[in-house]
């Protein structure tokens with residue numbers, strides 16, 4: 001099967017997320033890949049063991065600077081607010097100067113939900129729903145823990 005570039009990069013982000021599944025405590029296992037304007041993979045990341053450092057943070061740290069014009073592929077909506085305080089992933093992505101976010105799935109957690117709206121409001125192009133089904137399968141258990149609140 002021929003994959004579009006978007007699908008190829010999202011598939012990579014999903015693989016990164018899947019590799020951390022069950023290792024991220026009460027946080028979701030997220031994968032993130034940052035791709036340059038010319039299509040080069042600049043960096044990638046996944047939620048760390050224990051879940052306290054998010055995929056986008058890891059990828060941005062690995063990038064080592066700003067990424068103007070880059071596209072970010074992420075398996076779950078970047079957080080709008082951090083439960084532990086600190087800078088949200090949405091804000092970090094805005095600060096990095098990325099141009100476009102391709103996200104597989106909206107977050108149902110109150111701290112996550114609204115991240116995409118924040119990014120959009122900052123002028124970043126946001127697309128949601130690429131490989132939504134694959135992502136949904138990864139986050140069913142996480143979403144179930146929210147529903148019990």
Ligand SMILES: [Zn+2]
Nearest residue numbers: 054078079089
């Ligand atoms: Zn985050």
